[in-house]
Amino acid sequence: xxxxxxxxxxxxxxxxxxxxxxxxxxxxxxxxxxxxxxxxxxxxxxxxxxxxxxxxxxxxxxxxxxxxxxxxxxxxxxxxxxxxxxxxxxxxxxxxxxxxxxxxxxxxxxxxxxxxxxxxxxxxx
Numbered sequence: 001x002x003x004x005x006x007x008x009x010x011x012x013x014x015x016x017x018x019x020x021x022x023x024x025x026x027x028x029x030x031x032x033x034x035x036x037x038x039x040x041x042x043x044x045x046x047x048x049x050x051x052x053x054x055x056x057x058x059x060x061x062x063x064x065x066x067x068x069x070x071x072x073x074x075x076x077x078x079x080x081x082x083x084x085x086x087x088x089x090x091x092x093x094x095x096x097x098x099x100x101x102x103x104x105x106x107x108x109x110x111x112x113x114x115x116x117x118x119x120x121x122x123x124x125x
Contacts, residue, residue, distance in 0.1 A: 020102075022089045022122035026114055027052055029072075030082040038078035045072050045080045053104050057090045061103035068108040085109040085117065 032048040033041045046069065053062045072080060089105045111117065 020090055020092060020124075022087060022124070023056070024085060024087050024109055024120045024122060025052070025056065026083055026085050026117050026119075028083055029080050033080050040077075041080050042073050042077045049084075049086065049106060053086075053088055053106050057088050057104040059090060059100060059102045059104045061093065061100050063103060063105050065105065065107035068106055071108045071110075083114050085111045085114070087122070 027049060029045050029048065033045050036044050046064070049064070049068070049072070050062045054060055068084075068086065071084065075081070085108070087107045087109050089107070090102055091105055093101055093103050
């Protein structure tokens with residue numbers, strides 16, 4: 001089901017269906033895979049990206065772009081990038097038998113440097 005959030009006025013709840021939104025985040029993978037054995041680092045990083053996306057967007061259905069998977073695995077299983085910039089898009093699920101009305105699509109955003117980057121809200125196209 002779509003999560004509901006309380007607004008500041010009167011404690012009314014609103015559905016997340018109106019919240020079809022796109023945001024860009026920087027995920028610090030280095031701290032998420034710290035202490036993980038070498039042969040499990042890249043798979044653990046992918047699972048961590050999915051967990052981050054579920055918490056940030058409030059949907060349990062998370063779909064990863066193949067380019068994101070390629071970017072994490074680019075340097076092998078044990079040399080995961082320290083940081084990665086991702087675009088999280090909360091979209092409507094138009095499938096007939098869908099359990100949830102929304103899903104999150106996670107894609108990679110290549111950047112030259114991570115200095116000064118913050119979470120940004122992308123306007124609807």
